[in-house]
Amino acid sequence: MKQIDVCLTPDLLHLHQVENTIVVVADVFRATSCMVTAFAHGVNTIVPVATIDECRDWQERGYLAAAERNARRVDGFELDNSPFTYMNEQIRGANVAMTTTNGTLAITRSRQAVKVLVGSFLNLEAIVRCLKTERYDVMVLCAGWKGRVNLEDTLFAGALVERLKDSYAMAEDSAIMAWRLYEQGKENLPAYLANSSHIKRLQRLGIQKDITYCLQHDLYDVVPVLRGNALVAMEF
């Protein structure tokens, strides 16, 4: 039986098997939700980069640039970390370079995996359909917040465990924990998350609309997958 493992933060990645594994990276608030939204609205490629300087280099080569630090847009960039900025015509066919506090780093740290997929509640069932075509074990890499675990990415991992649990064995307690938390919270995720630290951080920034949007399940059929240094879209 295939296994599903959950890495609760990139700071624990050294304990998890990345090689011979398909990694699903989740940064629900908001990097991976943005990526999925962007591809659903016709973006061509997204290059995840680690630094703001790298992002600027791509911008000079004609890419649209998206930079976020501490949940705010960085000056001089076209896009930020709100999914709604990716819902416009300017986006169609564009190439985007993106750097965020946690999500893009989690993607670049997973490069030695068989395949790196970008997950969010928005494309949860598409991820499930995609994984069912694969023979490899799966690891969900939660992007967390500056190394710490967070509740929203753990809940996404739990949702994926729940939907895969008939065909994948849970590798370790982190998968059980994520699944149990999702089971407990799934009937009303916004209420369940109301006291989490990142929600409070985002609410101070007045982006409740983003939060509500990112918690919707199964809105899009796209699965962003890393090819070389860029993400491209597949449909499932």
Place this chain on the structure above:
Amino acid sequence: MKQIDVCLTPDLLHLHQVENTIVVVADVFRATSCMVTAFAHGVNTIVPVATIDECRDWQERGYLAAAERNARRVDGFELDNSPFTYMNEQIRGANVAMTTTNGTLAITRSRQAVKVLVGSFLNLEAIVRCLKTERYDVMVLCAGWKGRVNLEDTLFAGALVERLKDSYAMAEDSAIMAWRLYEQGKENLPAYLANSSHIKRLQRLGIQKDITYCLQHDLYDVVPVLRGNALVAMEF
């Protein structure tokens, strides 16, 4: 308001504040449950050591020696990691040196805290009473399993969060997660833990009796506290 923080594994300790904090170390299966049981049965001091060689050095100086690796007793030592081996007359007034796979390391890595306490379900309410006399923030350090998070230590952390939540604010999502899991599982912890990886590991060793024992709440009033290089008992 004081804060309660939860560090889910020693591999995440670099992200947490240890200085100016009281650390409660938990290795429910079975190191910290053994320590609490030992003090409740009259042990004088316990010196937690990192290596088997160090443990042997203390043994040569007249200490009783307890060594466990991968959940088994190490040859040549009097005691192991089963709490039942600490329930005998030989123990009364004795000094013990102890090394275990996860728990003793978690204690020695917390030395720069204001105070290091040893927690388990067996002395949960005594820990609560002890903390109520203190002005400092609290961090629960879950010993985990070789760097990974585990369910049982997280549940202990959640139990402590639950009992302290009127007087301590939850510092981050890890505290919320631990509390939510405990809330979900507390009515029947043995069943809730039945699929966890460490339970399976222990069941293969035939020590279901130890598991049942270690999940009992509030059996003893002792709180082991680190003084210099040795644990001694206080009563609350």
